[in-house]
Amino acid sequence: MAAYQLAQEALAAEFSGRWAEALAAVEARQIAGSLTELEAAYVAAIRESAAASYALSIAFYRLVRALETGRVVGGPGYRPGASLGSLWVDFNRATGKRTGSGPSTPLPVDTRNPFPAADPAREARRAAEAFRHQVADRVERHERERPAREGSAALDDPELVAWEREFLESLKTGGSGAGGMLVQDGGRDAVHIALQDDPGAIGYYRKTDDSPCYFCALMAGRGAVYKSKRTAAFGAHPHCHCQAVPIFSRRYQLPAENDKFTRMWRDFGGGSLADWRTYYRTTTKT
Incomplete structure (x- = not known):
């Protein structure tokens, strides 16, 4: 990968x-x-x-x-x-x-x-x-x-x-x-x-680069995204290097970064996207 x-x-x-x-x-x-x-x-x-x-x-x-x-x-x-x-x-x-x-x-x-x-x-x-x-x-x-x-x-x-x-x-x-x-x-x-x-x-997960932006980190933190009409868009942006990695078996293993972003979202506790952006930038600087 x-x-x-x-x-x-x-x-x-x-x-x-x-x-x-x-x-x-x-x-x-x-x-x-x-x-x-x-x-x-x-x-x-x-x-x-x-x-x-x-x-x-x-x-x-x-x-x-x-x-x-x-x-x-x-x-x-x-x-x-x-x-x-x-x-x-x-x-x-x-x-x-x-x-x-x-x-x-x-x-x-x-x-x-x-x-x-x-x-x-x-x-x-x-x-x-x-x-x-x-x-x-x-x-x-x-x-x-x-x-x-x-x-x-x-x-x-x-x-x-x-x-x-x-x-x-x-x-x-x-x-x-x-x-x-x-x-x-x-x-x-x-x-x-x-x-x-x-x-x-059966779906995909988002693989980020070494220092993703707050949006890409949030998307990667979702883990596996199973295919449906609702998930038909990937959501890249300028200067984004994220890739969609296809999944063909339930026995997949996510990269450690995805698990890290999932934990960060859980620790964040909820709020607006702007709140998450502030939390993410503050957390990743420490």
Whole structure:
């Protein structure tokens, strides 16, 4: 599981790096006239990394399912005669690391394909919307403020330079957060939709990173979430690295972090989400 989560985080980081490079190639004064090129680079980077996230998640789902049920599921990437050994090879290739191996005995096959088909048009719309909110709208506001900020100041005026630097940093941070979420959603959606449509799956649990926000800690503290229409949404957010880990047997074991967050919620004793946020931040600082 750690290798899977780290690989998903690496894909988001890879996107963020490409976005930072695209921004670095344009000066702040030129960004308003470069939005078309920046959007094209932004959307292309998201779609490329999201496709890798999708493939990684399918390899992960198929491997976990086979390990827990002894059966392999069909769908994208399935190869006839698949074994635990070949599934580990596929997963290792997707993560870029050698994390496990298994026998080469072919597994029984469930031919049902629970994985969602790629929807390039939807992905492009979501990426374009993220760009509009996190980049284009910020640029528009920045350009409206520019005349008043510049006045008669020299281009190297420290306050003006700091203002431009802060603006560029907001584009980098906001664009990276929204785009990185969409990148990992390529895989998160694949897992979450598959487990809803897979008769062999019974639910999932939320695996957080090392320092989750108060919301993700609360969601992880729920423990196992059994599939139903009510639990059909995962609830990721910008800069979130949580993953849905599918469960195929009642004999699952939750990570220690989930148990810790469950105990924290119990000790909290109830209250509003804002109260929980304060309690969580205070508790995790001690």
